[in-house]
Amino acid sequence: MSRVFVPGDALAIALGADAVAGALRNAGAEIVRTGSRGMAWLEPLIEIDTAGGRVGYGPVGAGDVPALLNAGMLNGGAHALSIGRVEEHPWMAGQKRITFARCGVVDPLSVEDYVAHGGLRGLKRALEMGWQATIEEIIASSLRGRGGAGFPAGVKWKGAAEAQASAKYVVCNADEGDSGTFADRMIMEGDPMALIEGMAIAAFAIGASQAYIYSRSEYPHANATFTKALAAVRATGGLGPHAFGSNHPFDIELRIGAGAYVCGEETALLESLEGKRGQVRAKPPLPVHQGLFGKPTVINNVLTLATAPWIMTHGAKAYAEIGFGRSRGTMPLQLAGNVKRPGLYETPFGLTLGQIVNDIGGGSASGRPVRAVQCGGPLGAYFPPALFDTPYDYEAFAAKDGLIGHGGIVVFDDSVDMAAQARFAMEFCAIESCGKCTPCRIGSVRGQEVIDRIVAGEKRDANIALLQDLCRTLKLGSLCALGGFTPYPVLSALRYFPEDFRRDGAHSGGKAARP
Amino acid sequence: MHKAWDSVAADRVLAAFLPTQDQLLPILHALQAEFGCVAAEATQYLASKLNLSRAEVHGVISFYHDFRREPAGEVVVKLCRAEACQAMGGREAAEAVLAHFKLGWGETSGDRSVTIEPVYCLGLCAAAPAAMVNNAPSARIEPARLIAEIEALR
Numbered sequence: 001m002s003r004v005f006v007p008g009d010a011l012a013i014a015l016g017a018d019a020v021a022g023a024l025r026n027a028g029a030e031i032v033r034t035g036s037r038g039m040a041w042l043e044p045l046i047e048i049d050t051a052g053g054r055v056g057y058g059p060v061g062a063g064d065v066p067a068l069l070n071a072g073m074l075n076g077g078a079h080a081l082s083i084g085r086v087e088e089h090p091w092m093a094g095q096k097r098i099t100f101a102r103c104g105v106v107d108p109l110s111v112e113d114y115v116a117h118g119g120l121r122g123l124k125r126a127l128e129m130g131w132q133a134t135i136e137e138i139i140a141s142s143l144r145g146r147g148g149a150g151f152p153a154g155v156k157w158k159g160a161a162e163a164q165a166s167a168k169y170v171v172c173n174a175d176e177g178d179s180g181t182f183a184d185r186m187i188m189e190g191d192p193m194a195l196i197e198g199m200a201i202a203a204f205a206i207g208a209s210q211a212y213i214y215s216r217s218e219y220p221h222a223n224a225t226f227t228k229a230l231a232a233v234r235a236t237g238g239l240g241p242h243a244f245g246s247n248h249p250f251d252i253e254l255r256i257g258a259g260a261y262v263c264g265e266e267t268a269l270l271e272s273l274e275g276k277r278g279q280v281r282a283k284p285p286l287p288v289h290q291g292l293f294g295k296p297t298v299i300n301n302v303l304t305l306a307t308a309p310w311i312m313t314h315g316a317k318a319y320a321e322i323g324f325g326r327s328r329g330t331m332p333l334q335l336a337g338n339v340k341r342p343g344l345y346e347t348p349f350g351l352t353l354g355q356i357v358n359d360i361g362g363g364s365a366s367g368r369p370v371r372a373v374q375c376g377g378p379l380g381a382y383f384p385p386a387l388f389d390t391p392y393d394y395e396a397f398a399a400k401d402g403l404i405g406h407g408g409i410v411v412f413d414d415s416v417d418m419a420a421q422a423r424f425a426m427e428f429c430a431i432e433s434c435g436k437c438t439p440c441r442i443g444s445v446r447g448q449e450v451i452d453r454i455v456a457g458e459k460r461d462a463n464i465a466l467l468q469d470l471c472r473t474l475k476l477g478s479l480c481a482l483g484g485f486t487p488y489p490v491l492s493a494l495r496y497f498p499e500d501f502r503r504d505g506a507h508s509g510g511k512a513a514r515p
Numbered sequence: 516m517h518k519a520w521d522s523v524a525a526d527r528v529l530a531a532f533l534p535t536q537d538q539l540l541p542i543l544h545a546l547q548a549e550f551g552c553v554a555a556e557a558t559q560y561l562a563s564k565l566n567l568s569r570a571e572v573h574g575v576i577s578f579y580h581d582f583r584r585e586p587a588g589e590v591v592v593k594l595c596r597a598e599a600c601q602a603m604g605g606r607e608a609a610e611a612v613l614a615h616f617k618l619g620w621g622e623t624s625g626d627r628s629v630t631i632e633p634v635y636c637l638g639l640c641a642a643a644p645a646a647m648v649n650n651a652p653s654a655r656i657e658p659a660r661l662i663a664e665i666e667a668l669r
Contacts, residue, residue, distance in 0.1 A: 011639050014654035040641030179597030182638040217544075217581050218593075218637050220650050258540060258579030261635060275539030276571075277578040293537075336640035337602030343641045365603070374598055378635075410599045410640070424601070428635065434578075 002074045005047040005054070007104065008033030009189045010221040011182070017044035019062035027069055035190015037104035038344030039091055047086055050076035054105075056086040091341065094360070096322065098330050099307045100183075100346045103190035109228050111236045114193040120244065122312030126201045127246050134205045135161055138308060140316035142328035147173055147264075147301030148376065148405040148481070150327075150394045153308075156298055159288035160206040163296035170203045170211035171273065171292060171299040175257055175264035177216065178377025180336040180408030183344055184302035188215070188222035191306065192229035198305035200243060200250055201312055206298055209249040214269050216257050226254055261378075261432040265480045266299045268434055279434045280480040301406070303332060324350030327393040335361045337410035338370075354388030357411055368413040372421070372497065376405025378428050379485035381492035382412075382421065401492065403485070418497035423451045425489040429474075429482060439474045440483025446470060447490065454501050464494065464501065517551035517586035524549060525560060534565055539575055543582055551586035588623040588630035590668045592661075593647040597636045603655075605644035609633075611658035616665075628669035
């Protein structure tokens with residue numbers, strides 16, 4: 001009987017994928033649990049291997065299974081839920097999948113499957129080229145840190161490689177706390193071995209033998225899958241004294257955070273790994289010189305590390321050739337919130353925000369006009385449709401007082417209350433502040449109070465000026481992006497949606513206005 | 516699920532770890548898994564085992580949202596309060612669920628059957644609003660359906 005690919009991705013499970021897998025198994029089908037293709041509105045999206053490629057059906061409920069089997073699904077038969085060949089689906093065909101090439105395709109726990117789909121070739125080439133040439137390759141690819149800051153990854157590696165120390169570390173930042181982002185989770189659940197290979201390449205390049213991955217307690221499925229993937233790689237000799245058959249010892253330890261957003265900030269993450277409060281460190285010293293346990297440390301996001309194997313396999317030029325401006329390569333866009341086609345869409349930099357929201361995302365899910373789009377997580381600016389011509393690029397977004405961050409794009413329709421969103425940004429900052437910098441710790445509380453007064457109509461002009469001044473203080477007086485960037489959502493809401501701060505009468509709050 | 520603090524049982528949990536400060540988070544997770552919370556007694560206990568001050572241990576326990584000082588209810592519901600869920604009516608859904616159980620954020624019902632906690636992103640933003648019920652993810656939640664699921668578990 002043919003094999004049926006059923007996503008084991010947390011989002012697919014949340015939408016009933018386990019029940020679908022159970023129903024198929026009961027019917028005698030052989031099930032392979034994969035990651036997700038990223039088409040969230042089609043999940044659970046199950047796939048069948050046919051002579052012409054993978055054919056998909058979705059969204060499938062457990063109750064659809066008998067009818068699908070009757071329709072000859074196991075041979076790719078026609079059915080109302082069929083989306084045809086998955087690779088030819090417009091959403092898939094429009095993408096350039098590099099980091100996510102295997103996600104949703106392979107069995108994430110099979111080393112054999114990973115190798116059959118091009119895995120471990122990048123590491124092999126890196127070992128052949130040597131550490132210096134590997135770093136030069138990453139520098140030449142222009143790969144920038146995908147966590148949000150966009151710092152050139154190869155330059156970071158070079159700094160750590162050249163530092164003299166008795167021990168060095170590679171740390172993978174998988175503390176994906178930004179609302180509207182889920183790419184790290186999808187890699188950990190769909191192609192964890194690419195991340196393991198990327199960490200091995202980084203460790204080899206800088207001369208580290210121990211790596212840590214710091215994930216979130218909010219991601220139990222990702223952590224379980226990654227743990228199993230580590231065991232599978234270890235069983236084939238990939239981890240240990242002669243990692244992947246080399247002369248280099250290498251191992252990875254998974255650590256789980258404890259619900260602190262600020263631990264996604266790299267120095268707070270290092271403190272947390274050391275067993276301390278997740279409080280931000282002042283820089284310098286930079287982590288590449290004094291990082292984990294005071295040793296030179298490369299700390300990179302999941303996507304950055306998971307992309308390194310592709311670059312080492314296909315060469316820096318192939319990666320650097322695509323992209324826009326100084327943003328080279330692809331970005332896995334994560335479309336979320338009130339959008340018709342939410343999900344993960346990997347594409348070269350340079351599409352406009354309007355193309356992303358309207359053409360790829362299909363506009364709002366509610367059918368109402370799109371009013372605001374928050375890019376780059378809870379610390380990112382709210383852009384109105386008037387800015388939809390902004391190209392998706394680190395510098396172009398920065399020029400419009402925004403950020404692309406980790407690639408999250410959250411769409412809101414016209415029922416959104418932007419004063420409430422601005423207040424939430426301050427509230428979130430207050431809840432998650434590590435407490436080290438006064439503007440962040442105290443200013444975020446005062447910010448909520450000032451917004452409340454503005455909305456209540458108390459000395460509006462004076463309080464708006466006060467809010468702007470407070471935001472300046474947060475921006476300039478905070479060590480990290482939590483306090484430093486909370487002004488982005490607040491000030492953008494104030495700038496582009498001033499009417500929401502100047503409503504007369506009782507403040508409606510939230511979505512009370514939704515019909 | 517909940518067990519009273521017992522240093523012999525704690526010793527058994529600790530045996531799996533090196534007694535060093537960098538193990539503190541994994542140890543706290545393991546103790547919470549064993550006892551259902553990180554009890555007040557754990558502070559002094561860990562300080563002496565890991566050669567830290569009580570202030571250091573207390574500082575860590577109180578810093579992280581995950582560590583509970585008293586056990587949660589039998590059913591732990593985490594409702595996402597972050598932006599992507601807000602964009603899909605998450606605020607209203609959360610209010611309806613809280614109102615049904617007559618609970619505020621972080622509170623446990625009188626019979627200790629349900630705890631409702633806020634969470635800021637479950638990574639299920641492409642099927643918002645999202646929740647997690649005893650570690651099982653739930654997406655595109657509707658208050659009535661979620662309430663029924665929780666009621667069935669309590």
